[in-house]
Amino acid sequence: MIRILLADDQHLVRQAIAALLSFEPDLEVVAEVDRGDLVLDAVAATRPDVVLLDIDMPGRDGLSVAAELNGHPARVVILTTFSRPGYLRRALAAGAAGFVAKNARAEDLAAAVRRVHGGATVVDPHLAAASRALGDSPLTDRECDVLRAAAEGGTIADIARRLFLSVGTARNYLSSAIGKTGARNRAEAGRIAEDRGWL
Numbered sequence: 001m002i003r004i005l006l007a008d009d010q011h012l013v014r015q016a017i018a019a020l021l022s023f024e025p026d027l028e029v030v031a032e033v034d035r036g037d038l039v040l041d042a043v044a045a046t047r048p049d050v051v052l053l054d055i056d057m058p059g060r061d062g063l064s065v066a067a068e069l070n071g072h073p074a075r076v077v078i079l080t081t082f083s084r085p086g087y088l089r090r091a092l093a094a095g096a097a098g099f100v101a102k103n104a105r106a107e108d109l110a111a112a113v114r115r116v117h118g119g120a121t122v123v124d125p126h127l128a129a130a131s132r133a134l135g136d137s138p139l140t141d142r143e144c145d146v147l148r149a150a151a152e153g154g155t156i157a158d159i160a161r162r163l164f165l166s167v168g169t170a171r172n173y174l175s176s177a178i179g180k181t182g183a184r185n186r187a188e189a190g191r192i193a194e195d196r197g198w199l
Contacts, residue, residue, distance in 0.1 A: 002117045005031045005048035005074070007039050007065070009057045013102065017052070017079070020106040027110060036060030040068060048074050050113050053096075055080040055087060063087070063094050070095030075116045079109070086137055086197025088123065098122040137198040143177040146170060147193055150186045 004021060006029055008014040018029040031046040033039055037059030043051060051074050053062035066076045077098035078091045088099050097116045100109055101124050112122040139147070149159045160170035174186055183189035193199045 001028050003030045003048045005051045007033045008054040009034045024110045036065050039065045049117050051076050052079045063090050066096045067094035077116050138180040139198050143173050144199055146173040147177050147190045151190045
């Protein structure tokens with residue numbers, strides 16, 4: 001029996017996935033959580049073989065949780081509506097063994113769980129192709145930080161203060177991020193980076 005922990009903040013979606021997986025004779029959902037910051041404790045308490053993680057959850061996002069579980073015996077599959085190529089690259093870099101879109105068929109998700117449990121890496125082929133076409137993120141970690149801070153609003157001075165940077169340094173990072181995304185302004189740069197899964 002393959003033991004599964006399911007983490008998703010959308011109750012209806014989580015319960016539907018758990019119900020579908022329960023029809024499989026060799027799969028058992030041993031825990032469900034609705035927040036990213038509850039996953040590690042639930043993993044310690046239930047010792048699942050496979051952890052299915054949504055990306056966007058309160059508390060902690062699925063990608064940071066996957067990174068924390070990297071090296072743990074439980075294998076991680078990112079299960080998400082955010083089929084952005086940049087998310088795929090970040091998930092794999094965090095140690096996830098699978099990346100499956102929520103619009104996958106139930107039998108495909110079950111097969112992915114089995115393959116990941118068996119030691120394979122499973123990635124949606126359409127997303128893999130899009131990720132190859134897009135390439136790696138051109139943004140540095142600091143440029144991503146500045147774009148995230150810019151999305152919260154405020155002046156360059158506000159952004160600099162939040163990130164403990166000088167105003168000139170914050171302006172330079174923001175200008176560089178705008179140039180690398182091909183955007184006209186910081187709001188557009190943030191949207192482009194978010195859409196591509198770079199943030």
